[in-house]
Amino acid sequence: MNRFPLVQSVDQxxxxxxxxxxxxxxxxxxxxxxxxxxxxxxxxAVTLQRQGRLGTYALFEGQEAAQVGxxxxxxxxxxxxxxxxxxxxxxxxxxxxxxxxxxxxxxxxGCVPPEGKRIFPPAVPxxxxxxxxxxxxxxxxxxxxxxxxxxxxxxxxxxxGDFHEGLNFGSVFKTPxxxxxxxxxxxxxxxxxxxxxxxxxxxxxxxxxxxGVRVDGxxxxxxxxxxxKAAERARAGEGPTLIEALTWRYGAHxxxxxxxxxxxxxxxxxxxxxxxxxxxxxxxxxxxxxxxxQWASHIEKELKEExxxxxxxxxxxxxxxxNNVFDHVFATPVWPITEQKExxxxxxxxxxx
Numbered sequence: 001m002n003r004f005p006l007v008q009s010v011d012q013x014x015x016x017x018x019x020x021x022x023x024x025x026x027x028x029x030x031x032x033x034x035x036x037x038x039x040x041x042x043x044x045a046v047t048l049q050r051q052g053r054l055g056t057y058a059l060f061e062g063q064e065a066a067q068v069g070x071x072x073x074x075x076x077x078x079x080x081x082x083x084x085x086x087x088x089x090x091x092x093x094x095x096x097x098x099x100x101x102x103x104x105x106x107x108x109x110g111c112v113p114p115e116g117k118r119i120f121p122p123a124v125p126x127x128x129x130x131x132x133x134x135x136x137x138x139x140x141x142x143x144x145x146x147x148x149x150x151x152x153x154x155x156x157x158x159x160x161g162d163f164h165e166g167l168n169f170g171s172v173f174k175t176p177x178x179x180x181x182x183x184x185x186x187x188x189x190x191x192x193x194x195x196x197x198x199x200x201x202x203x204x205x206x207x208x209x210x211x212g213v214r215v216d217g218x219x220x221x222x223x224x225x226x227x228x229k230a231a232e233r234a235r236a237g238e239g240p241t242l243i244e245a246l247t248w249r250y251g252a253h254x255x256x257x258x259x260x261x262x263x264x265x266x267x268x269x270x271x272x273x274x275x276x277x278x279x280x281x282x283x284x285x286x287x288x289x290x291x292x293x294q295w296a297s298h299i300e301k302e303l304k305e306e307x308x309x310x311x312x313x314x315x316x317x318x319x320x321x322x323n324n325v326f327d328h329v330f331a332t333p334v335w336p337i338t339e340q341k342e343x344x345x346x347x348x349x350x351x352x353x
Contacts (some may be wrong), residue, residue, distance in 0.1 A: 060086070081133040089152060095114070152182065167204070202242060
């Protein structure tokens with residue numbers, strides 16, 4: 001018997017296949033709206049990068065259900081620790097869209113969450129945010145609050161020491177932490193079968209004595225229900241859960257990458273037809289008579305306007321202060337940074353050494 005069966009609520013044809021109670025229509029429509037919102041954002045960001053209006057960008061199209069479903073299962077006072085590919089989750093959780101665009105233009109303002117939102121700056125080094133999430137969870141536990149933390153990471157992160165240290169520490173101290181892995185099959189160019197000999201990522205929970213769950217990461221409903229259950233367990237003082245959400249990233253690792261060099265891109269074309277998270281939810285909504293063409297057209301127009309407005313505001317920002325690159329590395333300036341700064345400023349001014 002498979003100890004880690006794939007949790008699924010809505011299958012690829014839009015049929016309800018779960019023993020769980022169906023979710024009410026208003027929430028289902030919210031799932032769809034949020035997924036369409038972040039997909040539209042993602043497509044716009046890629047276009048902006050190609051036009052030279054945005055820096056190198058990490059795409060997430062195809063992973064919307066995993067990010068939206070998990071973020072919507074959280075409460076406002078929870079902590080969210082994203083990677084550089086989780087802006088779908090952060091936007092859903094309440095991150096400011098203008099600042100999210102600024103982040104991808106290399107601006108420090110892009111790391112500042114809205115007042116009252118506990119969103120950690122996106123982690124670019126792989127897995128380093130996992131111990132931080134455990135620490136935040138431990139803090140909330142000691143304070144006696146009901147807040148939990150969630151750490152987002154990809155399958156590649158499970159090969160890093162930070163992953164194992166985080167799971168061990170969280171397990172020992174029963175921190176209210178969710179370890180949420182989006183397994184999209186590739187750690188940049190390394191396929192999952194060349195990265196590990198384990199059959200699943202979920203089974204790695206066994207080594208730390210915590211529950212492991214495998215969920216269909218393209219099924220927003222199943223992700224939402226799975227994360228909600230794990231969150232309730234954490235709030236009740238029962239400790240962390242490792243969740244493996246199986247999904248797929250359609251495009252490149254980043255806009256600086258060519259995925260055709262290491263994977264068959266026709267798989268993405270097939271998956272757009274067979275496993276796309278938005279198509280699946282739309283099919284379910286039509287089966288349940290929740291779908292409304294007028295509503296769908298309205299939100300599509302509304303979301304495009306929101307995103308275009310955010311782009312205008314991002315591009316209206318004053319040029320960044322070049323000193324910011326150097327002045328916030330250490331609290332007290334150290335000579336190597338000071339020297340680099342002086343050399344760079346001379347270079348910008350065209351002054352030879």
